[in-house]
Amino acid sequence: MFPDKIKYYSVATLILIMGSCAKKDQQQQPTQPPAVNVTLNEVTTTNASFYEEYPGTVVPLKEIELRPQVTGFITGIHFQDGARVRKGQLLYSIDAQLYTANYDQAVANLNVQQANLARAQKDADRYHELAKNDAVAKQLVDNADAALEVAKRQAEAAKANIQAVQTSVNYTKVTAPFDGVIGISAVKVGAAVTAGQTILNTVSTDDQLAVDFNVDQKEIYRFTTLLKSQKGQDSTFSLKFGGDIYPEHGKIALIDRAVDPQTGSIKTRLVFPNKKGQLRAGMTGSVRVLNNAATQSVVIPYKAVTEQLGEFFVYVAGDSSKVSQRRVTLGTTIGPNVIVKEGLKEGEKIAIEGVQNLREGAVINAGK
Template sequence: MNIRSVSINSSIRLSLVAIGLAAAIALAGSGCSSDAAANPDAPPAPGVGVATVVDTPVRQWDEFSGRIAAVESVELRPRVSGYVQRVAYDEGSEVEKGDLLFVIDQRPYRAALDQAEAQLERARAEARLSRNQHTRAQSLVEARAISREEFETRRAASAEGAAGVRAAEAAVAAARLDLQFTEVRAPVAGRAGRALVTAGNLAQADATLLTTVVSQDPVHVHFDADERAFLRYQALSRSGARDATSNPVRVGLMDEEGHPHAGTVDFVDNRVDSATGTVRARAVLPNPDRVFTPGLFARVQLEGSAEFDALLVDDKAVLTDQDRKYVYVLGDDNTAQRRDVTLGRVVDGLRVVETGLESGDQVIVAGVQKVFFPGMPVAPEQVAMTPEQAPDAAVIAAAATR
């Protein structure tokens, strides 16, 4: 009885194994047939935009932040004291050198000038009398008609009279100068600020601030360069490639695209600030259209290298794999091939590729997110290698339908 049940159980197990093998074979067959049937309906290769690597001579530019400053800036203060009689300019207007800005009450200074001129006339009269007496004394002393002591006295009086004339002339010149100083004029050409003292107020000599005048054309832009950039510029200067105080700069304001204004560095400070690790530099810019106003923030680009040949790609083509950068290059069979690259700076919106690419390579710059693995087939569409002319979705969609 036991032997028979064991035999029956063995037969059942063998039957179940046979049924399982048959099912597996049937499933495998159906899977193969379904895969084979799906191949004709496989999706097309994704459309991507490819562009030829730009091979061109470039110059690298370093970026700094700066401030616009006037070449000449004057705080206007009176040189004589008195009550302001008139404000003779329009606040905020441009003035020429020598234009009248303020008038201080001139009456006391005219009276002082008249008094000084009267003193001069009296001194001249006394000097003439002393000179004539000295001349007569010379004749009398030769005839022994007067003593030598009296002659010396008359000669001294003549010299004293001449000195008195010179002193009176100096007093007249000082009084005339004070009278001129009652007319406060622009010491430089530029734009005048608001009048800080109006008519009727007392202005103290060398103390009261009347207004400010800042020059308009040209202007300076001050910026701070880091030590690494400073040392690089010094090396270029020592090599003779460039004068340290004639580096070209490009400047842009807050509301401007790019750096449309060109200028030249005309000054570099004589020391590095140990607290900040920077050195102050200054560039000069023409300002005929009055685009720049002193105090404005400026974005400054300073030419950081001599001209060299470089390969450039759009930053949108660059992907990151942990600490490595790479791009996809179009292969001969329209497949995406990975290339690890070493990147440099951005030049005119494109990224410098130092290693990893060769001239003539076709780089995927649009639709790169559709490439899931190296060697994947793609449908390329030629585009330009510029950020402004990157292909739009319609171009990629058209490429995908091919």
């Protein structure tokens, strides 16, 4: 009886072991992920005409901070804040009493020196007449000539001092250095100002304003060509603030001397007319540069692009019904499409629908 039971249990155990192994083998077999349904689009090129945009800042062509040339107290302000001023127009008056007194003293000193010069001249002339008759020692004649020379130098120094003091008197009047617009005064009447240090105000031109923006060093040749070939204001350069386009077109004024080694870019300056005063120094906007070159551009739907950590990618279909992720460099957006500067070639196929479900090497089921 016992041998039969042992045989029975052995067979049952063997069956259980075999079943367990079979189940384990089934679990270890990898499951193939299902193919992702996508829509493919063939990459094409076209002669796209579009605007490239660069961040820009409006700056005046001429701007100067007004600082006093003499120390004193403000006694008068002769303009309205924000008004248009003309070259030479009186803007500020500084207390001139001390400088006027110094001028009067300098004039009096010149009169004394001129009187001394006249006396020295007479003495020299008299000694020379006596010397003709050998009626005076030669030493006295030499002394008279020397005294005359000293008197001349002192008179010249007195004249120079008058000019210096007169300059200080003139500097008590602060005038506009050129035609332009003046800002809000930084001082009020009665304020103490220090020569060369205190900022009184700022004057800048506004009939034309510049817009500075940076371009990559790779584009220097292109912008240099535009600089040499431009004829007045044309439609190549425009300016945008938010959704508004500035009505006037600009032209390139200059390209900076050298490339910034830290950014690899170079500053470029445009000039725009500002007849209606719509532009103000310090405004920020977008410089729009029309690109209508004859070279073909790769254009793809923007929805085909994915972004990861600031870089852009598309999924390119391969020969084995799989996709590979490829990094691309984007250009300007044109409606629902975007220009691809680098990364794709004409004729390649990319996924434009179902992109969110794709991964590197994913199997696809391409629909039409």
